[in-house]
Amino acid sequence: MRCPFGTTRGQGQAPDTPHLRREGRKQGMAIGYLKVSTISRGRGATACARMAYVCRARIADPRTEIMHDYRRKRDDVEAVGVVGWKGDAASLAAEMSKSEKRKDACEGRSIIVALPHELDADTRERVVRLWCEDLRARHGVACAYALHLPDAHGDERNFHAHVIVSARRSDGLALKEKTRELDNPRTGGVEVEAWRVAWAARCDEALTQTSTAPRVDMRSWKRRLEAEGLPNGFIEPQEHLGPARAAAERRGQRTAAGERNRRRRRRRAARAPMLREHEATKRKGEEMSGIEKTQTRQDPQGLEALARRAAAQSHMKHTAKIVSPSTGQRLPTRKAGMLDKAQSSLDGFLSGIERSARGELGDEER
Structure with missing residues (x-):
């Protein structure tokens, strides 16, 4: 359903909304983003305040008797809906508040997901609704969702849903027992990971109907680097600015967090050639069959080329490990000598291969 709310002056402070960045668009892939946070009274959050904000609605909290009104921001809401609940989002939020008695209770969970910009409006809402139905089928919970349009001053592809x-x-009609599988530290992470898998599947299913049909990658940078065999600090995540600092940056006012992100982007750009070289080397290695590798090892010139490719990978890994993530400078420790030792060993190894190819090695050296 489309957002039906009118306009008026709002009250209160808007909860934080991440600025979603599309780091993988240059590679033509859909980057997945899914963040889960608890709505905890202990941290001053309430379901009514959060629901009012994401739906751009006017909702009264029956426990605190505070009226939360965000209808003035309604222009960026594309669609709202509920799953697993007979009423509307406001009545669900009120029930979430009344169901909890503890002063530090968790009233619910707030999730933000990035929507592929390749999808049209109806498909985006269908993907979100189907995923909410997946959550209901798995846990029996009720869900309310709101699809937001990109910010007028931000990335035009930043479609996302709360x-x-x-x-x-x-x-x-009512909320019953707690979802303890989500509260338990041993199982909560596993369940959230299942949510990620289900979200990627729903997005992929919708994207297959487009001409490009990119795949959604839900892995974090850490997991992507581990899969590529690169150290964790090779790609630094950017710091979340938040609404106030992001607005200041758009106005041309430089913030400390913005400066830190600019330094990280510069370091990322400096390491981009190394990453491309690593990806090209990995692709070449995957294309080589076992027979080709055997033949290469029997050929001195081919062996030299193989050694150089392997050395390039080792060189890049060592370089990444001895570069400080905070400054981008070479570490002034004994670890910095690793690269020099590796390069020295490589030079000696390659020299031996060349001499062997020319027949210059004696029996003892062989």
Whole structure:
């Protein structure tokens, strides 16, 4: 359903909304983003405040008797809806508040997901609704969602959705027992990972109907680097600015967090050639069959080329490990000598290969 709310002056401070960046667009892939946070009274958050903000609605909290009104920001709401609940989002938020008695209770969970910009409006809403139905089928919870349009001064591809999930199972009319599998530290992470898999599957299913059909990658930078065999600090994540600092940056006012992000982007750009070289080397290695590798090892010239490719990978890994993530400078420790030792060993190894190819090695050296 489309957002039905009118306009008026709002009250209160808007909860934080991440600025979603599309780091992989240059490679033509859809980058997945899914962040889960708890709506905890202990940290001053409430389901009514969060629901009012994401839906750009006017909702009264029955526990605190505070009226939360964000209808003035309604222009960026594309669609709202509920799953697993007979009423609207406001009534669900009120029930989430009334169901909890502890002063530090978790009233629910707030999720933000990035939507592929390749999808049209109806498909985006269908993907979010189907995923909410997946959550209900898995945990029996009620969900309310709101799809937001890109910010007028930000990335025009930044379509995203907010999903509010109840902390208790729902029969459609009332909230019942707690979802303990999500509260348990041993199982909560596993369940959230299942959410990520389900979200990627729903996005991929919708994207296959487009002409480009990119795949959604839900892995963090850490996991991507581990899969590529690169150290964790090779790609530094950027610091979240938040609404106030992001607005200041758009006005041309430089902030400390913005400066840190600019330094990280410069270091990332400096390491980009090394990353491309690593990817090209990996592709070449995957293309070589076992027979080709055997033949290469029997050929001195081919062996030299293989050694140089392997050395390039080792060189890049050592370089990344001895560069300070904070300054981008070479570390002034004994670790900095690793690269020199590796390069020295490589030069000696390659020299031996060349001499062997020319037949200059004696029996003892062989």
